[in-house]
Amino acid sequence: MTHSSDFLRRLDARGFIHQITDAAALDAAAAKGPITAYVGFDCTAPSLHIGNLVSIMMLRHLQQAGHRPIVVMGGGTTKIGDPSGKDEARQLLDDEQIRANMASIRRIFERFLRFGDGPTDAVMINNDEWLSQLQLVPFLRDYGRHFSINRMLTFDSVRLRLEREQPLSFLEFNYMIFQAYDYLELNRRFGCTLQMGGSDQWGNIVNGTDLIRRVEGREAFGLTTPLITRADGAKMGKTAKGAVWLHEDQLPHFDYWQFWRNTHDADVGKFLRLFTDLPLDEIARLEALAGAEINTAKAVLATEATALCRGRDAALAAAETARTTFAEGGAGEDLPTHAVPAPITIIDALIGLGFAASKNEARKLVAQGGARIDGVAAGSDTAMVGPGQKVSAGKKRHGMIVAG
RNA sequence: GGAGGGGUGGCCGAGCGGUCAAUGGCAGCAGACUGUAAAUCUGCCGGGUUUCACCCUACGUUGGUUCAAAUCCAACCCCCUCCA
Numbered sequence: 001m002t003h004s005s006d007f008l009r010r011l012d013a014r015g016f017i018h019q020i021t022d023a024a025a026l027d028a029a030a031a032k033g034p035i036t037a038y039v040g041f042d043c044t045a046p047s048l049h050i051g052n053l054v055s056i057m058m059l060r061h062l063q064q065a066g067h068r069p070i071v072v073m074g075g076g077t078t079k080i081g082d083p084s085g086k087d088e089a090r091q092l093l094d095d096e097q098i099r100a101n102m103a104s105i106r107r108i109f110e111r112f113l114r115f116g117d118g119p120t121d122a123v124m125i126n127n128d129e130w131l132s133q134l135q136l137v138p139f140l141r142d143y144g145r146h147f148s149i150n151r152m153l154t155f156d157s158v159r160l161r162l163e164r165e166q167p168l169s170f171l172e173f174n175y176m177i178f179q180a181y182d183y184l185e186l187n188r189r190f191g192c193t194l195q196m197g198g199s200d201q202w203g204n205i206v207n208g209t210d211l212i213r214r215v216e217g218r219e220a221f222g223l224t225t226p227l228i229t230r231a232d233g234a235k236m237g238k239t240a241k242g243a244v245w246l247h248e249d250q251l252p253h254f255d256y257w258q259f260w261r262n263t264h265d266a267d268v269g270k271f272l273r274l275f276t277d278l279p280l281d282e283i284a285r286l287e288a289l290a291g292a293e294i295n296t297a298k299a300v301l302a303t304e305a306t307a308l309c310r311g312r313d314a315a316l317a318a319a320e321t322a323r324t325t326f327a328e329g330g331a332g333e334d335l336p337t338h339a340v341p342a343p344i345t346i347i348d349a350l351i352g353l354g355f356a357a358s359k360n361e362a363r364k365l366v367a368q369g370g371a372r373i374d375g376v377a378a379g380s381d382t383a384m385v386g387p388g389q390k391v392s393a394g395k396k397r398h399g400m401i402v403a404g
Numbered sequence: 405g406g407a408g409g410g411g412u413g414g415c416c417g418a419g420c421g422g423u424c425a426a427u428g429g430c431a432g433c434a435g436a437c438u439g440u441a442a443a444u445c446u447g448c449c450g451g452g453u454u455u456c457a458c459c460c461u462a463c464g465u466u467g468g469u470u471c472a473a474a475u476c477c478a479a480c481c482c483c484c485u486c487c488a
Contacts, residue, residue: 231442234431258440265441292439326440361433363455364448368434381455394433396440 005030007065011223013280014273016058018199018226021209026221029193030067034120037062037194037223038070038186040127040179043078046104047247050236050259053275053309054225058196060112060277063120070192071109071124073102076131077178102126108246111309123190130185131178143184146214147177147207155203176204183208187220199224228274231266246309253310254334257318258396260302268297276304325398329375331390339404343386346371346378349401355393370394 003009003023007030011017020026029035039055041048048056059069075098106124109115113122152158158173183205186192195205205222212220228236244259245251251259263271269287272278278286278300286297299319306315321332338352347362350371356362363381365371371378372392373385385391387403 262440265439268441292441294441295439298439298441322440358452360452360455365434367455368448370434394435 003027005065007035007062007067010061010065011058014061015270016054016061016225016274018224019202019222020224021206021222022219025219026194026223029221030065034067035194036068036070036186036190036192037196038072038183038192039196040072040074040077040182041105043073043075043098043101043105046101047245047250048105048108049243049245051243053246054228055197056109056112057275058225059122062196063113063122066120068120068190069113069122070186070190071113071122072182072186073105073124073126075099075102075126075128077127077175098128104247104249108309111311125186127178127182127185131181134181139181143177143181143211143215146211147180152176152207155207157200157203176207179204180207180211183220184211184215187212187216187218193219194221194223196223196225199227228270231264248310248314252334252336253306253314254318254321254332256310257302257306257315257322260305261298261322262396263298263301265294268294268301271305272297272301276301276308278304331398331400335390336399337402338391338399339402340387341404343384344401345381346373346383346385346391347381349385349391350393352401353391353393353397353399355391355397355399365393 003012005027008017008023008027037059039059041052041055059071062069078098102124109122109124115122115124152173155176157176179201183192183195186195195208197205202222202224205224209220209222212218230236244256246256248256260271260275269283272283272286273280276283286300289297299322302322303315303319306318310318318334321334324330324332325335336353338349340349340352344352346366347356347359350356350362350365351359356365362371366378366381366383369377370393373383374390375392385401387401389401390398391401392398
């Protein structure tokens with residue numbers, strides 16, 4: 001499909017599009033002039049993770065294509081606690097925690113989007129502003145009548161649960177109504193005519209466009225991204241250690257860079273398109289690299305992706321650390337450190353650097369030859385390390401012992 | 405309400421009186437091979453320690469039988485299937 005709007009052409013070429021409610025009409029609207037679009041984000045944690053990055057990049061492209069992005073923080077919905085996909089009720093956060101999380105998350109968005117008061121400057125807003133003001137009876141009379149239970153039951157999120165006879169609470173059932181109302185509110189306040197999100201949000205988004213049509217008689221659109229998976233089928237960004245955080249307080253620059261550097265060969269092109277701003281012809285060139293050459297492309301991916309999220313200086317420093325550490329077998333400046341006043345055993349060093357959770361685990365590393373001091377296998381548990389020496393666990397985890 | 409089946413380590417899933425910290429698979433960690441990749445092969449894989457050993461905690465919950473229980477019994481909780 002050929003799009004006439006810069007916005008959809010970009011998204012399409014880069015692999016962001018899964019479904020659109022009315023692609024031709026959205027394309028026409030985006031070609032005609034600036035549109036306003038939003039994506040909603042959870043604020044249960046002080047940082048977002050890689051899983052949110054596709055949406056963030058989409059907002060970035062939106063703005064670059066001359067449109068206005070709205071970032072909706074789910075402050076109100078967080079207070080309710082979205083139970084989907086969870087076995088236990090989420091720990092409910094109080095206002096103060098939510099405010100702190102929002103402030104922290106905003107700093108991430110400021111790297112990807114330009115905020116301000118201009119016509120295409122990004123806006124961040126908390127849906128608690130309107131959700132907590134709602135009154136049940138008026139709300140049900142004004143909006144509840146537009147939602148058909150018959151239809152809500154056909155949405156995957158509900159239908160699958162019912163078919164599997166899994167419990168679905170009334171609270172959860174209402175979640176999609178709140179989200180639909182968010183969209184309506186944004187349509188009224190900002191003239192927002194597009195909601196974007198992951199493919200799992202399709203049902204919620206369609207509910208919003210329907211509500212806007214019924215209440216306001218206006219057309220609004222929805223667009224979802226595909227679920228991004230890795231070449232081996234695993235969900236993107238879920239490592240055994242947990243989420244890959246965007247915020248540096250949660251994950252050091254070097255580790256963030258390394259995450260991207262360790263991308264599977266088969267994913268390099270896809271990730272370059274989704275997670276960097278590099279021109280497509282440049283990406284095509286990098287993607288075509290074969291054999292060990294593809295490592296160049298991975299380094300570019302890592303540096304570009306890190307530059308977006310953490311700043312170019314941090315990205316270049318991480319790249320340099322990786323180069324000296326891996327290519328030269330040395331030790332770069334970004335490696336984690338453990339300060340000690342006097343030499344300690346390799347066991348304590350591994351624990352101090354966070355490479356082993358217990359002495360038992362550290363001993364296993366030594367026994368299996370995975371623990372190295374300045375690149376040489378430690379040999380025994382009693383080997384000593386002092387300031388200035390590099391300690392490694394396996395091939396990818398390296399750290400420095402420093403005086404202190 | 406009646407009948408039957410089941411709840412096991414991060415997940416799936418064996419075991420059904422001692423030799424069980426519990427087969428196997430997945431995930432994870434480490435090693436070899438490589439390109440800081442994939443695939444493959446090997447080892448580790450509940451926790452701890454003074455580690456060729458020892459000590460804790462574990463098989464839904466609580467009691468009981470037994471020299472000895474994940475395995476038998478009872479009660480309870482939860483899940484599933486069939487009948488009403």
